[in-house]
Amino acid sequence: MRQLFEFFRGHASQAGELIAVSDDESALSRRELFARVVGFASELALAPKTVGILAPNGIDWVIAQLACAFAGKTVVPLPTFFSATQLEHVVRDASVEFILASERTAELVGQSGLPTRTIAGGGTGTDFPEFVDGFGQIVYTSGSTGRPKGVRLQSGQIAWSAATLIAATQASANDSYLSVLPLPLLLETICSVFIPTALGAHVHFDAGLAERVGRGDATGIAKAFDALRPTASVLVPQLLKQWVAELKAADQAAPSSLRLVAVGGAPVPTAVANAAWSLGIPAFEGYGLSECCSVVAVNRPGERRPGTVGRPLSGLAVSIDDGEIVVDGPSIMDGYIGGTASRPWRTGDLGAIDQDGFLTVHGRKDSLIVTAFGRNVSPEWIETMLLADPRIAFCAVAGHGVPHLTALLIPSRQGAEWFAAASYAEIIDLCAILCEGAPRYAVPRAAVVIRIEDALKHRLLSNGRPARKAMARFLEDGAAAPSGSAVTSSTST
Template sequence: MREFSSPALGGAPTGGLADSVFDRAEREPQLVQLSRRAEGGGWEPVTAVRFRDEVLALAKGLLTRGVRYGDRVAVMSATRWEWTLFDYALWAVGAVPVPVYPTASPDQVRWILAETAAVACVVEDEDQAMTVGAVCDALPELTGIWQLDRGCVAQLSADGAGVPDALVHRQRLGVSPDSLASIVYTSGTTGRPKGCLLTHGNFAAVADTVLAGWDEAFRDTGGGQPATLLFLPMAHVFGRITQVAAVRGGVRIGHHAKVSADSLLPALASFGPTFLHAVPYVFERIHRRAREAAEAAGRLELFEQAEQVAVEWAAARERRAHRRGPGPSPALRLRHAAYERLVYQRVRAVLGGRVRTVMSGGSVLRRELGLFFAGAGVTVYEGYGLTESSAPVTANPQRRAKFGTVGRPLPGSTVAIAEDGEVWVKGPGVFSGYLNHPRCSDEALCRGWLATGDLGELDEDGYLTLTGRKKEVIVTSSGKNLAPAVLEERVRMHPLIAQCLVVGDDRPYLAALITLDQVALAHWLRARGRPPLDVWQALSDPELHQEVQRAVGAANTTVSRAESIRAFRLLPREFSVEDGLLTPSLKIRRSAVAERYAQDIEELYAG
């Protein structure tokens, strides 16, 4: 087994996660800890002392409603400031938040609330309240449903007005790093989600490591307070660790409920974050929209030239950082400077104008895309982690990124590659097991190692490159083993293509199911002077098929013939969370797609 370790940066965390709220209010009472959406559309500042007082008031209200140390309370909501408030109020009394995706089905809600024996559930709106209400007969431990849009925060806080502060502090000071902090459910790409038992120490250790090892990301180059906009789902561990790191690091936090570009970009412009945590989907959409805007303005050639210069400039700097080259040449520096005002400044403006650093995770970011953003003045530090590791266990180090990799082990962590290519990890963020699933826990954990189920490679410097999922390896009828992720990513590089799923288990060759980006398709048609096409017309359009075939052909040039896609089928709509074909963290549910489109797959192989 080949392995690589990074030495730890400091001592182990102490106490519980809520302590940082009270400590910050004591040290820097007027520091702005949160910014909330105001009624007029702006952002209302919330100081550290005000945030502490709100956490304390809500914690007292929870005690009056019977929430006790160790109780589980579900939170089912989109990303909003009340989620952060409930997290810290529950941690202040030693209770355990259980995040639930707002898109969860009644069956999923019943499963999670029953397995965790939740005593209460916080919901966002009437629809979610009805979802929980529909299954509460099967949940004898559930005694309360609290609805955010009906003012439950104010009501709970008022109920606890007579509770002495000391009662909350007594509960809070009883929390240790080994205490259970949250039960976070996996995304369920390969079956029913399992609840990961994550401690206060897991969250705190990962957050403190990121704050110390990537301090430039948490510093505003303009001299002001660092700020980040949380828009990832708070039910996902990536969103939660971002929240914990921001609170522990004194970073101003805003919340935004949607990841879609049309909704997110105006929020970024008004909030003005200095750094972000995001998933590759965000960068792909921003890049595509920038390209489309340039083409619509008749400046596509300029954009493409600027894009190429950005990639070359960032690649040259990357080689210099690793002592493998002198850096950008004088001519390249001049060309790069020429495009700064014309293109790169506008790309940064899309992110709010102040962002210089982004931490990316959730799935693999294309190397070329990472180089483009770095060349445009936004360094993307790609990392890798799982729910079971409390989010990141690797990340590209400051000033020494290798684009296309997910970086080196975080300080205090170790990564190893097993004989079959599986990635194994260990470190302070690794969980203690799955709730009520001892057999699955034993399969995942071995002498402190977590078997991730991902396939990867370590280079001589300890940088990890992911090559696929162990359970997603396709075995063709000829016995060829193929990991589809890299090929799918190559196909998706084409602006028209939203998603690509390669199939071929027990088949003579590989084929693909492909969905189209509808915004990009409309732009593509306009650029060619063609009228809009409805979905069904697009599926049978010869010119469009030829364009997609070019994308497939370009991807095939990177693999052998045995690994190439020989046929593809365009599908009428993108996979989505709502139709059950994507997880809430935007990963494709491969088995669900294969089942839904079984007839299309059969037709790909007919004859």
């Protein structure tokens, strides 16, 4: 991390007038950003070691994140879309001692009783503090329940991952990055804060879109990209699908400025990826997990292989043991809170590596469904087929120990009208058509449809992504009718 700040200081002194960061309200040049960061780091020198950040995407977050890194603090991102119960658990579990908030979120953390500092207006001093080693981050792997796990990254994993991703993605100071994912997602922090800082590149935060994404709504993504015309961004598959749908509806193409859009967090339907490329979106599939500092493998410019998640990052040893993906290298976490990590790290994901070194991910080992007829089905395989339809925003498949599979379907904004008018038989027929390439035993024969608003109430979505365990419990706890019955949700559209 020390080297990153040397780069940061160099960018501020050379062409310091260039814009480094912007959001919907303001912009800071390289020189202004550096001054704000080092000034705020000086103010944090005597602050407690473990610091929470609760703020929307934007300049305030960048200043807080970099100042904490400069001051050797351990950062705990606090998602604005977490419930009060979830936030309370994270603060207690990570032993947060001090919270940095924006003017908008300061009131939310006032109830915690912890010392709180508002980011806005801070960091205006001119003293250059001494760099302090010891920066780390604790990220929480899931927001689907009140008890997400804390992953400790306190041994240089973030700096290593940022440097390795710069090489893998051919990032440079000429890039203009558009941030649309919530910053509590570790990959977004790496790609929108640490990589641009190291390179002197420009990053723009669309805070409004990021907040909607955190609630499972990506509406307006095409407009955001068209307005800024960036060169790079990171998306989850649902955002890519929404972007494709909006471009098709408007008979438009993506901005020609784009050179790389990394997509990860869940399987990318092949039909969606193909459609993205045909519309000018250079979508590169990747794979990773928080325990490995977000990225394990990614397709690169000039060497993309559709259907795979690319080759492993240089410096990582990736192998397959009894079908499970195993990873070792500098990005492995220090452990969950209260424990240490075993090496190599067994990911719990099933996959395969071809003769050219490209990795394919088949799904979670612990989510494997075994039907009453003894058939094994990876739910991710079927879910990816269902998600190829733009009318379906999110879905999950369940059926462990019963004769057939049931699909939980959450319609997209543009698909809500179709599902509201469709008969149950038409919904089942849609599932069969979308899963035409699967064997009969893997095709869902029952379905539950639930509106996205109700899915949020039931906490079936987290970080704009499906919360698999919560969705499976929702089906198992009575949403699905007995075998062979027609079933719809009481909250269906």
